[in-house]
Amino acid sequence: MSAISIPAAEGSPGSAPQAAGERAQNRRSRWYRQPTLMAGLVITGLILFLVVAAPLLTSYNPDTQNFAATLQGPSAHHLLGTDQLGRDTWSRLLYGGRTDLRIAFIAVLLPFVIGTIVGSLAGYFGGWVDIVIMRLVDIVVAFPFFVLIIALVFVLGPGERSIYIAITLVGWVTYARIIRGQILVAKRQEYVAAAQAGGLSAVRIMARHLLPNVISQGIVYALSVDIEQDILAIVTLSYLGLGIQPPAPDWGTMISDGQNFLTTHWQLTTIPGLAVVVTGLGLSLLADGLADLLRLGQS
Amino acid sequence: MAFVIHRLALLVPTVLGVTIITFFMIHLIPGDPARTILGIHATPRAIAILHAQWGLNRPLADQYWLYMDRLLHGNLGQSLYYGSGVSGLITSRLPVTLWLIIYAALLAVIISVPLSILAASRKDAIRDHAVRVIPLLGLGMPAFWLALILQSQLSVRYRLFPVTGYGTGFAGHLHSMFLPSLTVAIALCPVIVRSLRASMLDVLGADFITTARAKGVPASRLFVRHVLRNAVIPAVTVLGINIGFLIGGTLIVEQVFGLPGVGSLLVQAIFERDFPVVQAVALVFGIMVVLVNLLTDVAYATLDPRVRFDR
Amino acid sequence: MTTAGPNRSVLEVIDLHVEIASRRGIVRAVDGVSLEVPAGHAVGVVGESGSGKSMTLRAILGVLPPEAKITAGQVLLDGQDLAHLSNTQLNRVRGPKIAMIFQEPMSALNPVMRVGAQIAEGPQVHLGMNRARAGERALELMRRVGIPDPERRYRAFPHEFSGGMRQRVMIAIALSCDPSVVLCDEPTTALDVTIQDQILRLLTSLCRESGTSLVFVTHDLPVVAQVCDELAVMYAGQIVEHGTVREVLTRPSHPYTLGLVRSAPDVDHVRSSLVAIPGSPPSLISPPSGCRFHPRCSIAEEDCVTTVPTLNPIGAGRATACLHYERCLEALDTQGADR
Numbered sequence: 048m049s050a051i052s053i054p055a056a057e058g059s060p061g062s063a064p065q066a067a068g069e070r071a072q073n074r075r076s077r078w079y080r081q082p083t084l085m086a087g088l089v090i091t092g093l094i095l096f097l098v099v100a101a102p103l104l105t106s107y108n109p110d111t112q113n114f115a116a117t118l119q120g121p122s123a124h125h126l127l128g129t130d131q132l133g134r135d136t137w138s139r140l141l142y143g144g145r146t147d148l149r150i151a152f153i154a155v156l157l158p159f160v161i162g163t164i165v166g167s168l169a170g171y172f173g174g175w176v177d178i179v180i181m182r183l184v185d186i187v188v189a190f191p192f193f194v195l196i197i198a199l200v201f202v203l204g205p206g207e208r209s210i211y212i213a214i215t216l217v218g219w220v221t222y223a224r225i226i227r228g229q230i231l232v233a234k235r236q237e238y239v240a241a242a243q244a245g246g247l248s249a250v251r252i253m254a255r256h257l258l259p260n261v262i263s264q265g266i267v268y269a270l271s272v273d274i275e276q277d278i279l280a281i282v283t284l285s286y287l288g289l290g291i292q293p294p295a296p297d298w299g300t301m302i303s304d305g306q307n308f309l310t311t312h313w314q315l316t317t318i319p320g321l322a323v324v325v326t327g328l329g330l331s332l333l334a335d336g337l338a339d340l341l342r343l344g345q346s
Numbered sequence: 347m348a349f350v351i352h353r354l355a356l357l358v359p360t361v362l363g364v365t366i367i368t369f370f371m372i373h374l375i376p377g378d379p380a381r382t383i384l385g386i387h388a389t390p391r392a393i394a395i396l397h398a399q400w401g402l403n404r405p406l407a408d409q410y411w412l413y414m415d416r417l418l419h420g421n422l423g424q425s426l427y428y429g430s431g432v433s434g435l436i437t438s439r440l441p442v443t444l445w446l447i448i449y450a451a452l453l454a455v456i457i458s459v460p461l462s463i464l465a466a467s468r469k470d471a472i473r474d475h476a477v478r479v480i481p482l483l484g485l486g487m488p489a490f491w492l493a494l495i496l497q498s499q500l501s502v503r504y505r506l507f508p509v510t511g512y513g514t515g516f517a518g519h520l521h522s523m524f525l526p527s528l529t530v531a532i533a534l535c536p537v538i539v540r541s542l543r544a545s546m547l548d549v550l551g552a553d554f555i556t557t558a559r560a561k562g563v564p565a566s567r568l569f570v571r572h573v574l575r576n577a578v579i580p581a582v583t584v585l586g587i588n589i590g591f592l593i594g595g596t597l598i599v600e601q602v603f604g605l606p607g608v609g610s611l612l613v614q615a616i617f618e619r620d621f622p623v624v625q626a627v628a629l630v631f632g633i634m635v636v637l638v639n640l641l642t643d644v645a646y647a648t649l650d651p652r653v654r655f656d657r
Numbered sequence: 658m659t660t661a662g663p664n665r666s667v668l669e670v671i672d673l674h675v676e677i678a679s680r681r682g683i684v685r686a687v688d689g690v691s692l693e694v695p696a697g698h699a700v701g702v703v704g705e706s707g708s709g710k711s712m713t714l715r716a717i718l719g720v721l722p723p724e725a726k727i728t729a730g731q732v733l734l735d736g737q738d739l740a741h742l743s744n745t746q747l748n749r750v751r752g753p754k755i756a757m758i759f760q761e762p763m764s765a766l767n768p769v770m771r772v773g774a775q776i777a778e779g780p781q782v783h784l785g786m787n788r789a790r791a792g793e794r795a796l797e798l799m800r801r802v803g804i805p806d807p808e809r810r811y812r813a814f815p816h817e818f819s820g821g822m823r824q825r826v827m828i829a830i831a832l833s834c835d836p837s838v839v840l841c842d843e844p845t846t847a848l849d850v851t852i853q854d855q856i857l858r859l860l861t862s863l864c865r866e867s868g869t870s871l872v873f874v875t876h877d878l879p880v881v882a883q884v885c886d887e888l889a890v891m892y893a894g895q896i897v898e899h900g901t902v903r904e905v906l907t908r909p910s911h912p913y914t915l916g917l918v919r920s921a922p923d924v925d926h927v928r929s930s931l932v933a934i935p936g937s938p939p940s941l942i943s944p945p946s947g948c949r950f951h952p953r954c955s956i957a958e959e960d961c962v963t964t965v966p967t968l969n970p971i972g973a974g975r976a977t978a979c980l981h982y983e984r985c986l987e988a989l990d991t992q993g994a995d996r
Contacts, residue, residue, distance in 0.1 A: 182359060182360070182363065183363070185360050185363070186360055186363030186364055186366075186367060187367075188590070189360060189363075189364050189590075189632045189633075189635045189636050189639075190364070190367070190590070190628065190631065190632045190635065191589075191590035191591065191592075191593040191594040191631055191635060192590060192591070192594055193594030193595075193597060193598075194590075194593065194594055194597065194612070194627075194628055194631050195628070197597065197612070197613075197616060198371060198612075198616075198624055198625075198628050199371075199374070201616045201619075201621075201624055202371055202372075202374045202375050203374065203375075203376070204376075275485065275486055278486075279486070279488055282488050283488060283489075283490060283598060286488070286490055286598075287598075287601075287613065287616075288617075289616065299488075302488075302490070302491055302494070306494055309494060309495075309498035309502070310498055310502055310503060313498070316491070316494060316495075317495065320487075320488060320491035320492075320494075320495070323486060323487070323488050323491065324483055324486045324487050324488075325486070326486060327482075327483075327485055327486010327487065328482050328483055328485075328486050330486065331482040331485050331486060331536075332482065335482075552764065553759065553761060553764035553765045554764060554765055554766050554767045554768070556715075556720050556759070556765070557757075557759055557765045557766065557767075557827075557830070558767070558778075559720045559751070560718050560720050560751055560756065560757040560759075561751060561752050561756070561778060561779050561782075561830065562747070562748040562749065562750065562751030562752035562753070562779070562782065562783060563748070563778065563782060564745070564748050564782065565744070565745075565748075567782065571770070571778075572767055572770070575767075575769050575770065576767070576768070576769055579769075649769065650768075650769060651768070651769060651814045651816075652768060652814070652816050
């Protein structure tokens with residue numbers, strides 16, 4: 048019942064340009080200051096480097112067997128020792144990482160593209176398009192990720208190609224959900240109404256106006272959680288013998304090869320597993336860091 | 347009650363969809379499915395039998411109808427490997443898998459809740475960072491690798507647990523299933539901790555917590571009766587969402603620990619190219635997930651009284 | 658309204674300072690506030706949003722937000738200094754000795770806990786009552802605060818109640834352990850006008866019955882006039898005037914109070930127009946020099962910019978921080994000719 052209408056003030060009303068400049072400066076300085084993001088970048092970067100530079104870092108071929116030097120411990124010749132067929136562990140680790148990471152990075156692309164397109168359609172048009180698509184999503188999601196993957200690989204036969212197909216068929220759903228959610232919110236914004244009023248076609252609006260604003264969440268998910276999930280799927284399939292076929296080196300097969308020697312030469316199984324864990328750690332930190340950065344940029 | 351009925355009704359299209367997908371799996375097989383599946387056992391007679399059994403020469407709609415008809419009669423097909431009904435195989439092995447899933451969920455909760463409280467009670471302190479970072483290791487950890495390590499160290503070397511097997515009697519199950527359940531629980535913890543911690547922090551900032559503090563409610567009671575009671579609601583949803591992950595984990599863990607569950611059945615069926623089993627298990631798992639989602643919704647409504655009255 | 662006699666003060670705030678850490682600097686939300694609350698009296702604290710009045714209440718009870726802390730001063734309750742107690746020690750005091758009622762009853766009540774249990778919690782924790790006994794007490798309290806059909810409503814959840822009813826629940830919670838002081842943070846601001854009146858009457862009668870003191874924070878002058886015996890006026894984190902309600906409102910001795918009084922609608926007298934106070938509240942990170950009100954003051958002089966005024970007594974129980982308070986009274990008298 049009071050006529051005093053003065054807003055709560057903690058600081059004096061700053062001038063608009065000054066505040067905007069402040070924010071930009073904050074964002075710039077923050078990029079380097081985010082410990083999670085930096086840790087994630089460092090770890091992931093290191094692993095990528097090791098894997099890409101594999102030929103430079105080891106002179107051994109990962110497939111070369113040497114029965115004169117089996118099950119050796121770390122030495123000057125073999126950085127991490129050898130396995131039961133005399134193959135150098137360090138080079139198998141590096142080249143295996145190459146294979147696994149290469150496949151994982153490629154495998155993310157198609158689900159990302161398909162999911163984004165489908166999600167945009169569902170989010171933008173709404174109505175029965177949305178209902179049908181989301182029903183489809185619900186159904187695919189009803190299956191445990193790995194169960195579906197393994198069943199698909201079974202049906203399609205083992206090997207690299209099947210992995211791509213299986214992951215694509217199953218993996219697009221999360222992207223569809225994320226992008227759809229983002230578009231549902233974004234399409235209420237003024238600039239969309241303006242574009243529609245300007246007579247732009249739906250496709251153009253979606254592609255040129257909505258997507259660029261909305262795609263960041265999808266990218267974050269892709270780079271971190273999805274790649275990690277794919278790496279785990281690939282490695283697990285290979286462990287079971289359904290994924291990368293020998294003699295191609297791969298972390299999963301290394302673990303499987305080494306499992307009979309767990310009590311005697313535990314490093315054969317432990318090391319590739321640790322490689323997966325550390326890669327996962329780097330990607331998770333990257334994910335958290337990017338998510339934090341996005342959130343800060345929005346505040 | 348009306349709420350539950352309403353939810354059940356929504357399930358029907360999803361369940362139908364699940365059956366359609368499992369039905370379709372057979373048609374994804376390149377070439378003649380019967381021939382590919384039988385592999386080296388592909389004699390013209392065997393192929394013809396399978397064709398007849400699955401109605402492969404009939405129109406698609408007919409095949410689906412045939413499939414659904416069998417399903418509704420509880421017939422999940424004949425195992426090519428065992429020669430017996432798949433439904434029998436699954437029902438005999440289901441208890442093991444259920445044990446594993448429930449045990450793992452319980453362990454995950456027992457580990458995650460105290461960790462989350464530890465982290466949320468002192469945000470940004472050392473212990474908060476520790477609780478946030480350590481589970482990240484779990485996110486990237488292949489379940490089978492963890493299983494192997496735990497098995498080799500705790501079972502083989504130190505003989506604390508049986509290496510494989512399900513055990514007999516309730517106590518035996520508790521003992522034998524501990525390592526497998528722990529493996530799955532450790533994989534699940536990061537997700538739960540992250541979500542529970544976040545929702546606890548949200549709750550801690552809420553007004554009614556200030557009221558409770560102003561009432562002089564001591565910290566322990568505050569956390570349990572006020573914070574947890576509210577924070578658990580979104581976390582239950584997270585647990586429910588991750589049931590798929592939980593089930594996926596059982597596959598590998600059952601395999602490594604030699605548990606006679608549905609997961610290992612699936613893995614073996616894949617090695618033995620026993621398609622009917624693969625198809626049936628995929629179906630069963632799909633339906634399980636749908637049911638668990640329903641349960642999660644019901645649990646959510648039970649925990650959050652605001653939702654109940656909105657229906 | 659009774660005149661203040663030589664009563665024992667049940668609550669004394671002495672030179673309280675609260676600072677909030679924010680991105681732009683340290684906000685001095687409460688900058689040297691002193692208050693005395695005699696037993697059985699209702700003391701009002703008025704000021705606009707951001708004046709620091711809510712922070713003062715929260716500092717007394719020790720429920721400040723995490724970025725804020727008490728940097729100086731004392732809060733004496735029955736001789737104990739609350740400002741220097743640990744949280745565990747404070748928990749023993751909150752409830753039985755001093756309680757608080759919040760502004761937004763919807764968000765201030767636990768949404769998943771039944772109302773009766775929330776009222777009963779205080780007696781369970783502090784008075785050692787078992788569940789049954791505490792439940793009975795909760796029912797008694799619900800009747801006292803005028804909640805109809807308490808047996809049935811005991812098991813209800815907060816969202817099933819209307820705003821006014823929820824506030825009654827909050828009052829029941831506050832009174833559940835018979836405190837000697839109840840702090841009220843704008844308890845009626847979020848309510849309908851008609852309900853406001855009911856709640857205020859309830860509050861005043863309950864407190865008179867039990868001899869509980871009230872510290873009533875609001876920005877609403879007519880409310881303060883209805884409920885309180887004494888009044889303190891806060892501006893920019895400081896108390897600029899205090900005295901009995903009648904004296905402060907009819908003969909304000911600070912230009913800010915004068916502005917408040919002038920701009921409050923008064924049903925007894927028809928006014929030609931409401932006069933708002935020009936300008937906006939000052940920054941609490943770097944407040945104006947000297948008297949903080951001087952940039953908006955119509956009677957400011959040079960010494961107002963350079964001298965930092967303190968609260969000076971100007972009569973029995975009256976004090977003001979204005980260096981030229983007599984001019985206020987003049988200004989009011991001239992205004993009075995318009996009525």
